[in-house]
Amino acid sequence: MLYPVILAGGSGSRLWPLSRQLRPKQFLPLTGVGTMLQETLKRLSPIEHHAPLLICNEEHRFLVAEQLRQQGINDARILLEPEGRNTAPAIALAALQAMEVEPEALLLVLAADHLIRDVAKFHVSVGHARRLAEQGQLVTFGVVPTHAETGYGYIQRGEGQGEFGFQVKRFVEKPDAITAEEYLAVGGYYWNSGMFLFxxxxxxxxxxxxxxxxxxxxxxxxxGASEDLDFTRLDAEAFKACPAESVDYAVMERTERVSVVPLDAGWSDIGSWSALWEVSERDAQGNACHGDVMLYDSHNLLVHADHRLVATVGVEDLVVVETKDSVLVAHKNRVQEVKQIVERLKAEGRSEQSNHREVYRPWGVYDSIDNGERYQVKRITVKPGAKLSVQMHHHRAEHWVVVSGTAKVTIGDKTSLISENESTYIPIGQVHSLENPGVITLELIEVQSGSYLGEDDIVRLKDQYGRC
Incomplete structure (x- = not known):
């Protein structure tokens, strides 16, 4: 049986400000209706396979669980890495888990943040790779190059293996522009996709x-792993002692039993804003737009407007990305350098590096609407049946006003139901909790006031999501 292994780690820093540490690109709907992760899972559909195994960072666990739930996938296993150790250990963990169920399991290893336009051709390549894997080969998928790309490693093919694929002659690092042109002219070279079957x-x-x-x-x-809700938590001390290395360096470039199967299916890793522009629908002037965008005499732009009108006049070859709290303007040929901005934000301890203004939690989402000296305003959305932790704060008081739905509020030893247009007050130091007992979404406005308003002033006393 085929066991899909979805590698869902990574930060996607080159797609800032849309992709951020706590909500990176694999959890965003960049190229379709669903998120990149959901599109990856969707393309498995006609293939007969076991329940998927997802490997992700602990801080993304509830994002993964919620996106699986939205897809109606209830049997997946989610393995939490206490810290990233690259792809070779992640795949080893998946192999060990699969063999507990089926000693002859085949692993289809996929990244959660890749685009594949022609799913039918992808399935054909998977079928070819499976035949080679059943013969004991470690198979990598080599993307048929469409241009002289310098951002990918390459695989040079060797002798053919029937109609299914080729032996790998060698792996080569990311080339310079001249070398990449030579690879394209000579032929027999593929982009290294980072997808495998063995x-x-x-x-x-x-x-x-x-x-x-x-x-x-x-x-x-x-x-030493433990089960926590829908997640498997690794023994942190043991895993941190594991060498960190990619599967290419650890195995694929060293083994003699490696094959490559060509993949000509409109693949992209969406590794930059220019890569997203290349795979997006564009108008007659070469502009790719998302959201409320107005252009005049503008050419070859990528404009992404999340929350307000973005207008351009007389410009070309730019990337413009607007979110609730940040705006990026970059030349399309220099978007790889966006990561330098991310590093600066990180060095200065700014929240725009890690969080959007909207922050997702297992119970719902909050949006920081406004803040100033000694106050902060949030819009809080709680899913039906969800409950925030039982908590208290040392430095702030809170006022809650229900906008829609019904809130079940416990303050100290008193519990009450608060309906639309009603409010309540939580003093500093008072133990409290918030729950949505209804079947419709609960929305409320929270006004915090006090000497310190950071998220680390939450003292959780009890939590159904295991965050205490």
Whole structure:
């Protein structure tokens, strides 16, 4: 049986300000109706497969769980990494878990943030790769290049293996522009997609040969794992002792049993704003627009407006991205340097690096509408049946006004129902909780006042999501 393994880590910093540390690109709807993760899961549909296994950072666990729920996927396993150790250990964990169920399991390893336009061709390539994997080969998918790209590593093919694929002659690092042109002219080179199909058993055997310490650490991390709601938490100490290395360096570039299957299916890793422009629908002037956008005498733009009108006059080759709290303007040829802005934000401790103004929680979302000295205003949305933690604050009081729905509010030992246009007050230091007992979404305005209003002034006493 085929076991889909979805690698859902990563920060997507080159797509800031839309992609941020706590809501990176794999959880955003960049190219379709669903998010990148949801589109990845959707394209598995006609393939007969076992329940998927997702590997993600602990801070993204509720995003993953909610997006699975929206897709109607209830049997997936979500493995939480206490910290990222690159792709080789992540795949080793998946292989160990799959072999607990089926010793001859085949792993289809996919990134959560890739675009594939022609899903039918993708399925054909998966079928070819499966045949080679059943013969003991470790298979990588090589994307048929459409231009001389310098942002990807390349795979040079060797001898053919029937109609299914080729032996890998060599892996090569990201080339300069001249070398990339040579690869395209000569032929027989593919972009390294970072997607794989192989036997779990074969992968572990090869990894044991080249990186025995990695396999040992992964076994220990799983051996000490604990179950928490829908998640499997690894033993943090054991996993942090694991060497950090990519699957390419750890195994694929060292094993003799590696094959490449060509993939000509409109693939992109959406690694930058210019890459998103290339795969987006464009008007006659080459402009790709999202949201409320008005253009005059403008050419070859990517304009993404989230919350207000964005207008341009007499410009070309720009990326303009507007969110509730940030605006990016960059030349299309220099968008790789956006990560320099992200690094500066991080160094200065600014929240725009990690959070959007809207912050998602397992119970819903809050939007920081306004703030100033000693006050902050939030719009809080609570899903039906959800409940915030039982908590208190040392430095702030809160006023709640219900906008829609019904709130079940507990303050101290008193519980009451608060309906639309009604309000309540929580003094400093008072234990309290908020719940939506109804079947419609609860929305309320929260006004905080006090000497310190940071999120770390939340003292959780009880929480159904395991965050205490």
């Amino acid at each position: 036997s779990a058993k074969r992968y572990l055997e090869e990894l044991e040969c080249f990186q025995p310490a990695m396999v040992k650490a992964c076994r220990a991390a799983l051996g």
